[in-house]
Amino acid sequence: MGRIATAIDGQFDALLQVPDDARRELYEAMRHAAIGGGKRLRPLLVMSTAGLFNVDESCAIRAATAVEALHVYSLIHDDLPCMDDDDLRRGKPTTHIAYGEAAAVLAGDALHALAFGLLTDERTHSDPFVRAEMTACLAKAAGPAGMAGGQMMDLVAEKSKFDLQTVTRLQLLKTGALIAACVEIGAIMGRVPSDGRTSLRGYAHDLGLAFQIADDILDVEGDEQIAGKALHKDAEAGKETFLSLMGLERAKEQAQMLVDQAKSHLKGYGEEADLLRAIAEYTIERDR
Amino acid sequence: MGRIATAIDGQFDALLQVPDDARRELYEAMRHAAIGGGKRLRPLLVMSTAGLFNVDESCAIRAATAVEALHVYSLIHDDLPCMDDDDLRRGKPTTHIAYGEAAAVLAGDALHALAFGLLTDERTHSDPFVRAEMTACLAKAAGPAGMAGGQMMDLVAEKSKFDLQTVTRLQLLKTGALIAACVEIGAIMGRVPSDGRTSLRGYAHDLGLAFQIADDILDVEGDEQIAGKALHKDAEAGKETFLSLMGLERAKEQAQMLVDQAKSHLKGYGEEADLLRAIAEYTIERDR
Numbered sequence: 001m002g003r004i005a006t007a008i009d010g011q012f013d014a015l016l017q018v019p020d021d022a023r024r025e026l027y028e029a030m031r032h033a034a035i036g037g038g039k040r041l042r043p044l045l046v047m048s049t050a051g052l053f054n055v056d057e058s059c060a061i062r063a064a065t066a067v068e069a070l071h072v073y074s075l076i077h078d079d080l081p082c083m084d085d086d087d088l089r090r091g092k093p094t095t096h097i098a099y100g101e102a103a104a105v106l107a108g109d110a111l112h113a114l115a116f117g118l119l120t121d122e123r124t125h126s127d128p129f130v131r132a133e134m135t136a137c138l139a140k141a142a143g144p145a146g147m148a149g150g151q152m153m154d155l156v157a158e159k160s161k162f163d164l165q166t167v168t169r170l171q172l173l174k175t176g177a178l179i180a181a182c183v184e185i186g187a188i189m190g191r192v193p194s195d196g197r198t199s200l201r202g203y204a205h206d207l208g209l210a211f212q213i214a215d216d217i218l219d220v221e222g223d224e225q226i227a228g229k230a231l232h233k234d235a236e237a238g239k240e241t242f243l244s245l246m247g248l249e250r251a252k253e254q255a256q257m258l259v260d261q262a263k264s265h266l267k268g269y270g271e272e273a274d275l276l277r278a279i280a281e282y283t284i285e286r287d288r
Numbered sequence: 289m290g291r292i293a294t295a296i297d298g299q300f301d302a303l304l305q306v307p308d309d310a311r312r313e314l315y316e317a318m319r320h321a322a323i324g325g326g327k328r329l330r331p332l333l334v335m336s337t338a339g340l341f342n343v344d345e346s347c348a349i350r351a352a353t354a355v356e357a358l359h360v361y362s363l364i365h366d367d368l369p370c371m372d373d374d375d376l377r378r379g380k381p382t383t384h385i386a387y388g389e390a391a392a393v394l395a396g397d398a399l400h401a402l403a404f405g406l407l408t409d410e411r412t413h414s415d416p417f418v419r420a421e422m423t424a425c426l427a428k429a430a431g432p433a434g435m436a437g438g439q440m441m442d443l444v445a446e447k448s449k450f451d452l453q454t455v456t457r458l459q460l461l462k463t464g465a466l467i468a469a470c471v472e473i474g475a476i477m478g479r480v481p482s483d484g485r486t487s488l489r490g491y492a493h494d495l496g497l498a499f500q501i502a503d504d505i506l507d508v509e510g511d512e513q514i515a516g517k518a519l520h521k522d523a524e525a526g527k528e529t530f531l532s533l534m535g536l537e538r539a540k541e542q543a544q545m546l547v548d549q550a551k552s553h554l555k556g557y558g559e560e561a562d563l564l565r566a567i568a569e570y571t572i573e574r575d576r
Contacts (some may be wrong), residue, residue: 022440073397100370113432117424117428144314148401153311156313
């Protein structure tokens, strides 16, 4: 995990060299948000899935960086005063605190575009069909039928009382769609045809939900210093979560059940999928 | 122009059917910003260039919608209180005035992703190489080396005294990059190889600058009712523009010279390029 985090930092450092012109602050804001910190779970998922199919690591790391760029953009925008209004992220001031709101909006927008630029670059994959399919996958995961739609539901959640079914759908869109895209992109890079990705999709679906339940538990039980971000936000905002709807005991059981289920989807793979299995375990054991 | 505006509205209407769930407001905000109003200059450029090479219109209109989606996202974010803080756009309240800031940020983000989703869709072009190349082109035009970078320079312009060279670079990034991408995407769809696009690139470069000089003149001389947006903003913000740096007479001459030059790049084309020539003339004659 540390090796991949270092590699992702290196990619962003190379991509975001600060120009000597009036765009300086934009690049600095992008670097602030993108480099250092973060679990880099999404890049790890891309790399681990691509690894199943012997995808060249120097290509996979570029796709992994694209997905992380998209994730970082979403964090910058989610933290804005008009959204979740957060001051702390990955143990650092959020981008709008450090660089102002305007630069933060733009840094998010620029990372959003950068993600698609990376996926369509020949150095990321030599086959244009693979590039187009990866990009389509990420666009769908990011858009109104994915992450942006889930984020909208999350805003509405503050004013509504969602039931478990609606919270599940919210989280499948808000965090699940991008997590699923990581696994899908890894498989696309490995030229696995769509109907050969069914078990990996099952893994990603269950992993995404387990991840979010763990996040909800962390929001209540976690340590802000270790998590590197503000916690206890959901209860304050009056939002229903997996935890508020299921209770701590059942939520923990459910998360473990989902992890077991995620791993069972990998039974067709041998030890080459051990990393994906370990990621599933880590998802609910993490403290940040 | 009216025909294309209607077709673009139809595309957005079909793409943005409001779902019966908590994402309703997101789709409504996207529709508010994307449907109705606007010159649709960028779609017209895509369609006209694609038309030179006999690209299927039903495909070209989808790429044109993608570019417009990207443009609309940039307008939504540019109008935010932390950016230009505008209340009026295309004769309607801006998205954050109508739907609140959070929904406006998300509507912009979702349109941004939608643009890339459209370009990578098989229905937009059957050749994955074309899809990947169009997407790469749009991503570059939108990112820190394009529109987002230009927008950052524009923010800095309020606090600095830019010279003509820097204002030119700012505008080539902020509006020129996307205008150039429209022409490039039309040619990519027509399978024109990169070295066959040189004259079209020259046309787009000069058109983009003429467009911006005309915009600066409109900002001073225009009628807010007709323009459908707030004017006289640059002087109020203390920003240097083509107009402030060149004076009205020289700016008008320069715009006309650029239009003539843009048209001269098309001399290798016959009457099939008359629409592109007419667009160049329109660019400096418009009142909105």
